[in-house]
Amino acid sequence: MYREDFIKALRFELLNMVEQHLSPISKRCAYSDVPLETNIRWRPLVLVIGNYSSGKSALINEFLGADIQATGQAPTDDSFTILTHGAGNGADSRIQVIEERDGNYLINDPEYPFQNFKKHGQRFSSHFRLKKVNAPILENFAIIDTPGMLDSIAEKDRGYDYQQVIGDFAQIADLIIVLFDAHKAGTIRETHISLRDTLPAHTYEDRVLFALSRIDECSSLMDLVRVYGTLCWNLSQITGRKDIPLIRLIYSPSAASRSREQNNIPEADYLRYLENQREDLKKAVLEAPRHRLDNLATFVEIHSERLSLYLQALIGYGRKRRRFLTRQFFIGLLPSLTGAAAIMSLLLNFGLLGWLTPSILLGIGGGIAVLFQIIWLSTFSRLFAGRFYRKQLEQIDDLVFLENQHQKDTWSAVRDLARQYLRKTEGKFSLRDIEDDHAAVKTILDHGTREIREAINELSAIRPGQWVDDPPGPFLSALAKEMAGQDYLP
Ligand SMILES: Nc1nc2c(ncn2[C@@H]2O[C@H](COP(=O)(O)OP(=O)(O)OP(=O)(O)O)[C@@H](O)[C@H]2O)c(=O)[nH]1
Numbered sequence: 476m477y478r479e480d481f482i483k484a485l486r487f488e489l490l491n492m493v494e495q496h497l498s499p500i501s502k503r504c505a506y507s508d509v510p511l512e513t514n515i516r517w518r519p520l521v522l523v524i525g526n527y528s529s530g531k532s533a534l535i536n537e538f539l540g541a542d543i544q545a546t547g548q549a550p551t552d553d554s555f556t557i558l559t560h561g562a563g564n565g566a567d568s569r570i571q572v573i574e575e576r577d578g579n580y581l582i583n584d585p586e587y588p589f590q591n592f593k594k595h596g597q598r599f600s601s602h603f604r605l606k607k608v609n610a611p612i613l614e615n616f617a618i619i620d621t622p623g624m625l626d627s628i629a630e631k632d633r634g635y636d637y638q639q640v641i642g643d644f645a646q647i648a649d650l651i652i653v654l655f656d657a658h659k660a661g662t663i664r665e666t667h668i669s670l671r672d673t674l675p676a677h678t679y680e681d682r683v684l685f686a687l688s689r690i691d692e693c694s695s696l697m698d699l700v701r702v703y704g705t706l707c708w709n710l711s712q713i714t715g716r717k718d719i720p721l722i723r724l725i726y727s728p729s730a731a732s733r734s735r736e737q738n739n740i741p742e743a744d745y746l747r748y749l750e751n752q753r754e755d756l757k758k759a760v761l762e763a764p765r766h767r768l769d770n771l772a773t774f775v776e777i778h779s780e781r782l783s784l785y786l787q788a789l790i791g792y793g794r795k796r797r798r799f800l801t802r803q804f805f806i807g808l809l810p811s812l813t814g815a816a817a818i819m820s821l822l823l824n825f826g827l828l829g830w831l832t833p834s835i836l837l838g839i840g841g842g843i844a845v846l847f848q849i850i851w852l853s854t855f856s857r858l859f860a861g862r863f864y865r866k867q868l869e870q871i872d873d874l875v876f877l878e879n880q881h882q883k884d885t886w887s888a889v890r891d892l893a894r895q896y897l898r899k900t901e902g903k904f905s906l907r908d909i910e911d912d913h914a915a916v917k918t919i920l921d922h923g924t925r926e927i928r929e930a931i932n933e934l935s936a937i938r939p940g941q942w943v944d945d946p947p948g949p950f951l952s953a954l955a956k957e958m959a960g961q962d963y964l965p
Pocket residue numbers: 525526527528529530531532533534545546547548549550551552553621622623624688689690691692725726727728730731732734
């Protein structure tokens with residue numbers, strides 16, 4: 476199979492792992508209300524953000540090979556548009572919009588990963604749409620065109636929280652293109668902050684592609700160098716790092732020649748010496764499906780780690796509770812037996828039961844002991860059990876053994892969930908079931924995630940478009956089969 480199909484096959488295997496194994500467990504033990512795969516089931520996503528008029532839509536149109544998105548000098552398009560593939564109608568091979576869907580449809584259809592966007596309200600959904608386009612580039616991923624960032628005063632008029640919406644899209648996107656406009660290289664702070672706050676730190680650098688756009692409009696090479704310098708300075712101020720991320724210098728040759736004709740000016744000299752890195756950017760964008768694989772692998776790793784620790788805490792509680800109840804039982808047993816023996820000997824001393832056979836006497840004695848035990852368990856022992864439960868909730872951190880900072884961070888992500896679960900079940904749940912679920916998650920954590928990484932590493936040696944004779948897919952298939960055979964899986 477070709478590399479692209481191989482990536483698809485691996486993605487399928489990974490989704491299968493989440494859908495078949497992690498998700499049912501996560502639902503059963505209230506780790507997540509919605510199926511885990513909700514956000515990752517759909518196609519790989521490329522998000523394009525940046526200032527208004529920075530050339531986002533012009534860039535996307537170039538990728539698509541047709542003028543699908545409106546472009547213009549003033550803030551042009553105030554909608555979030557998902558561009559995805561739609562099969563053309565045979566006769567007409569022109570690249571065009573095949574079908575459109577509005578925001579309300581997108582937000583409510585479980586086929587799409589946008590249910591979470593309902594919270595942004597009606598004003599947002601009326602500025603949200605999907606276009607199916609028969610462009611070949613969309614066969615392997617979808618692109619999100621966004622309205623350009625305005626200044627903070629104009630932002631208030633939108634009627635929804637723009638930064639939050641961008642943050643939510645960034646979270647489900649596999650690649651993010653951030654376009655800076657050569658005219659407005661300074662106004663990047665808000666975008667960057669919303670990205671930094673929403674993306675996991677270790678995936679940030681791989682996921683975000685920076686580009687300085689419309690560089691043909693600088694008045695000279697010196698002007699371009701100055702703009703580039705300002706941008707680097709701003710980026711380093713925001714990231715707090717001295718190393719500057721790769722910033723591609725790009726322009727649209729067609730838009731550039733149009734604007735030269737309109738303004739009747741010749742092509743700037745410096746452009747002849749500069750490589751337009753638009754093709755390079757496109758090449759990076761074509762790797763979105765591979766990024767999806769990485770992100771999926773990270774997703775599986777993060778959630779199996781969290782789920783494992785979460786279940787470990789519940790197991791910790793369950794075992795403590797079992798020990799506590801056993802102890803309570805035996806603590807009650809001795810006084811119950813002594814009490815029953817005392818009552819029996821009193822009654823015998825008064826000659827009240829002398830006419831009964833020893834076995835009946837033993838039965839009555841046993842009955843009294845059981846009665847005492849029941850009274851103990853339903854009164855004092857219950858009181859102690861309540862105290863035990865409250866103490867465990869207060870000292871929930873003692874339920875897990877955390878060896879390093881990474882485990883501490885993972886625990887802080889699930890501590891409240893564990894507390895909620897104990898509250899909801901009042902600390903009474905089947906320890907056996909939780910132990911079985913934990914064993915299943917451990918298998919994914921110990922073997923599954925390693926298999927995935929091995930497969931992805933093998934992939935990095937395969938070039939785009941290359942034929943793969945012996946795809947490493949069976950790794951994951953074998954794992955899926957091995958796990959399906961075990962009876963703790965649904
Ligand atoms: N000279 C020149 N003009 C460009 C370039 N890229 C885009 N333009 C023009 O700049 C204007 C804005 O481009 P758009 O693609 O609409 O920008 P946008 O970022 O989508 O803007 P909004 O959707 O309003 O946020 C259009 O008139 C484009 O033709 C470029 O590289 N060079």
